Amino acid sequence: MIAEADQLQQRLLTAQNSDGGWAYQQGTSWTEPTALALLALAAQKNTGPPYQRGCSWLSNRQRADGGWAPNPGIDASSSVTSVALLALSDTESRMPGFAPAVRWLLEQQNGEIPVLERLALRLLGAAPPKAPGGSAWFPGTAAWISPTVMSVLALSRTARTGALIGPDQERLRPAIKRAQQYILSRKCRDGGWNHGGSSFRSEDAESYPEMTGMALLALQNVSPADIQKPLNRAEAFLSSAHSAEALSWLQLALMRHGRSVKASTTSVVCRNNRDICLRLLALAGTEAGVFAEPLVS
Amino acid sequence: MNRRYFFLGCLALAGCSRVSSQAKHRVSILRARSYSMDLVSIIRRVLTDHRITVTGKSVVLKPNLVEFSTHAPANTNPLFVAAAAEAFHSLGARQVHIAEGPGHRRATLDMAYDAGFFSTIPAFENRFTDLNLDDVTRVPIETPFSSLSHLYLPNTVLRCDLLVSLPKMKTHHWTGATLSMKNLFGIVPGAVYGWPKNVLHWGGIDECIADLHRLFPRQFCLVDGIEGMEGNGPILGTRNAPGLIVAGSHPPSVDATCCRIMQIDPHQVGYLRLIERHLDWNPSAVQQTGEAIASVKTPFQLIPAFEHLRLHDTA
Numbered sequence: 001m002i003a004e005a006d007q008l009q010q011r012l013l014t015a016q017n018s019d020g021g022w023a024y025q026q027g028t029s030w031t032e033p034t035a036l037a038l039l040a041l042a043a044q045k046n047t048g049p050p051y052q053r054g055c056s057w058l059s060n061r062q063r064a065d066g067g068w069a070p071n072p073g074i075d076a077s078s079s080v081t082s083v084a085l086l087a088l089s090d091t092e093s094r095m096p097g098f099a100p101a102v103r104w105l106l107e108q109q110n111g112e113i114p115v116l117e118r119l120a121l122r123l124l125g126a127a128p129p130k131a132p133g134g135s136a137w138f139p140g141t142a143a144w145i146s147p148t149v150m151s152v153l154a155l156s157r158t159a160r161t162g163a164l165i166g167p168d169q170e171r172l173r174p175a176i177k178r179a180q181q182y183i184l185s186r187k188c189r190d191g192g193w194n195h196g197g198s199s200f201r202s203e204d205a206e207s208y209p210e211m212t213g214m215a216l217l218a219l220q221n222v223s224p225a226d227i228q229k230p231l232n233r234a235e236a237f238l239s240s241a242h243s244a245e246a247l248s249w250l251q252l253a254l255m256r257h258g259r260s261v262k263a264s265t266t267s268v269v270c271r272n273n274r275d276i277c278l279r280l281l282a283l284a285g286t287e288a289g290v291f292a293e294p295l296v297s
Numbered sequence: 298m299n300r301r302y303f304f305l306g307c308l309a310l311a312g313c314s315r316v317s318s319q320a321k322h323r324v325s326i327l328r329a330r331s332y333s334m335d336l337v338s339i340i341r342r343v344l345t346d347h348r349i350t351v352t353g354k355s356v357v358l359k360p361n362l363v364e365f366s367t368h369a370p371a372n373t374n375p376l377f378v379a380a381a382a383e384a385f386h387s388l389g390a391r392q393v394h395i396a397e398g399p400g401h402r403r404a405t406l407d408m409a410y411d412a413g414f415f416s417t418i419p420a421f422e423n424r425f426t427d428l429n430l431d432d433v434t435r436v437p438i439e440t441p442f443s444s445l446s447h448l449y450l451p452n453t454v455l456r457c458d459l460l461v462s463l464p465k466m467k468t469h470h471w472t473g474a475t476l477s478m479k480n481l482f483g484i485v486p487g488a489v490y491g492w493p494k495n496v497l498h499w500g501g502i503d504e505c506i507a508d509l510h511r512l513f514p515r516q517f518c519l520v521d522g523i524e525g526m527e528g529n530g531p532i533l534g535t536r537n538a539p540g541l542i543v544a545g546s547h548p549p550s551v552d553a554t555c556c557r558i559m560q561i562d563p564h565q566v567g568y569l570r571l572i573e574r575h576l577d578w579n580p581s582a583v584q585q586t587g588e589a590i591a592s593v594k595t596p597f598q599l600i601p602a603f604e605h606l607r608l609h610d611t612a
Binding site: 023024025027028030032070071073074075078079136137138140141142144146147194195197204205208210242243244245246268269271272274 | 365401402403404405406407408411427430431432433435449488489490491492493495496498499532533
């Protein structure tokens, strides 16, 4: 396992762009793979010059509104702000841009639906277009599981570090709770999660291993009854995970919930830099503090 | 002739002249009962018939890859994609690349592996680009149908000489049918817009399909209708096997022809109606070659919400 981690780290370091960031595959640097690379390197205790250059690239790309764009050529902040915040939370929690980043994330969370609108939707049998508590991939669109999970992880990390003061800090816990309720509301019939579509015309949609792992990672400190079936589903998925992404999120989640992941003998291939980062985080196991520590202390 | 008949005659003539003034787009329907047939020869013949010249050109094949193994055929069959690649190569294409950006799952290459692309197409990984993760360029949408003013689109697709849409013939639980035009949703990058690419839903699904059509005027379409999906497509439906390939350079005409084969009224499909109303195109203005629709029509089951799309014309 150590040899595998060393090999993956070498691949990751070789893939670093000259500007300090990382591409998904090859090409220009993007926010998400760069932030994940920093998390992965930190989890492996590798915080030398490549890590520092990556931190510089990322912190210099924060936008005036507090968020991060998917890459510097795109003119809008997006859900990648969560992973950027996670990556920089250790190193720069006191930086001027920290509070604006948290505020940007909080503003993206869907608010409560007015009573009359809720009633009308119930009569129509329709799901609310912007479900409360959820976060979107891209501003102005509907909420989905993955960006909501990453938001929970980033906000929880912020709450735990106590980097904010006053009203901003007080907004964190209710926001995390609302996001967790959203995640629970999008559970599939089989006990896991998929991308998070409403059940409208997709009543029989099956869950995905990677989304089940991600969702469980964000569902720490919830009622055990709410996650018993999902944890069983995650364990069943683990034995047949098809991708590095699925295997990694499942392992991270099951470790977090105290379940064994040693039984897995699945062999997966890292197809891109994001896969490498996720494998490194999973291989770091309980050392991967950013995902393995209690979400809110 | 009284004045009433003279007036009706003028109206009829005006109608005829409108249809005849519209270009008739050529669409071919070819029988291919199974994937074990000589698909390369069939596709090569249709490309030659349509006078597609690709000598020295770069071609991007865009299949529809949506899910890991499902109960029914949801993905464009890799044997079909391999045959298309070989046919374009044999006609002198400088480069034939395969590219796709699935809408729900991020593990694109693992899905391709699971679907049999690696075992079917030699050196597949080197010939494939995950469009969800490609570098992008901002492309303005002039006079959009949708509420979008621009899209970021992958450079692999923007820089090719010919984009070839290789969709699966399927019903779709939001648009009625997903064919060559809807297949272009897969070029919109997830790394920018997410999984799913929900901006396209908020911008208007039919409207965004029409916008993407206008952004890519140089296309060829080869629809995998050897096996398709009916009912609650594009993922949860069931198998239906018309045993056909439908091909042409004009995506709306190709899709309208597929709809008629599936016994769906193209005049009722939202994105085709947009093209019909605003781009001086008539679904009837098709120069049909190969099999006649009447001899190959294969009704596809529709979910109740789309029963109004059913084509009752028996022609």
